[in-house]
Amino acid sequence: MKILGICGTHKRGEVKSSSEWFLKVALEGAQEKGARTESIRLINYNIIPCTACNRCFCGQLCPLLENSKDEAKIVFDKLAEADALIFSSPVYAYKMPAVVFNFIQRTRPLHEKERADIWGTEITAYKCNPFKGKAVGNLAVGAGLGLEGTLYDLFHYLKAMTATSVACAGIALYEPEIKNLCMVNGKFAMKHELMKEMLDKDIPGYEENENAIAMARAVGRQVFDIASSDLFKGVAEIMRF
Numbered sequence: 001m002k003i004l005g006i007c008g009t010h011k012r013g014e015v016k017s018s019s020e021w022f023l024k025v026a027l028e029g030a031q032e033k034g035a036r037t038e039s040i041r042l043i044n045y046n047i048i049p050c051t052a053c054n055r056c057f058c059g060q061l062c063p064l065l066e067n068s069k070d071e072a073k074i075v076f077d078k079l080a081e082a083d084a085l086i087f088s089s090p091v092y093a094y095k096m097p098a099v100v101f102n103f104i105q106r107t108r109p110l111h112e113k114e115r116a117d118i119w120g121t122e123i124t125a126y127k128c129n130p131f132k133g134k135a136v137g138n139l140a141v142g143a144g145l146g147l148e149g150t151l152y153d154l155f156h157y158l159k160a161m162t163a164t165s166v167a168c169a170g171i172a173l174y175e176p177e178i179k180n181l182c183m184v185n186g187k188f189a190m191k192h193e194l195m196k197e198m199l200d201k202d203i204p205g206y207e208e209n210e211n212a213i214a215m216a217r218a219v220g221r222q223v224f225d226i227a228s229s230d231l232f233k234g235v236a237e238i239m240r241f
Helices: 018-033 072-081 098-106 108-119 147-152 155-160 174-181 193-199 210-228 230-238
Strands: 002-007 036-041 084-090 135-142 164-172
Touching (some): 002 072, 018 036, 018 174, 036 072, 072 098
Parallel strands (some): 084 135
């Protein structure tokens, strides 16, 4: 079994990300069960925003997927190769980051493929709906507020794509994340003496948060267990009609 991890951080390249680190922990939990895993950051792919041209709805090719500068198809192909998925995102304005919303909106051709199977129409924008019948885990990582909204943002989308959310965890990294929010280039940058006094101490990093690590690992293990279940596979097959 292969499980793909999708990280929604806006940090690029090798810049450290707590949401990616906990995604790694979740995938390690799945590896302990025997899964093969891969992890990607959406921000590292050039995913051009949907132009609402409606071609995919009408059974035509998506022009963006035919654009050599667009890399959404690379991500779709990775989704199609995976047996299960785990999303992990930081909290932005009490919601998922824009890079995740942009990606979700680009999956309209996949949604239309799902609808076409019911309507009996032909959709050729992409070869399949790579979410169909898959177990999905979801992590939200932040200081505290907004974890619920970040987790909930995926719910209706996954349901529409006939994927099943089987494990969610909102991980509050209160002290290290509050300190991180007040830092620029590794230095305290907020002009607030009281905050500086409260945060100018040795605060354990998120890598030392045993509760958070256990939560993330449990998500990975749960996704593997459900995706491996004969009953889950059977119900997913029935739902294919």
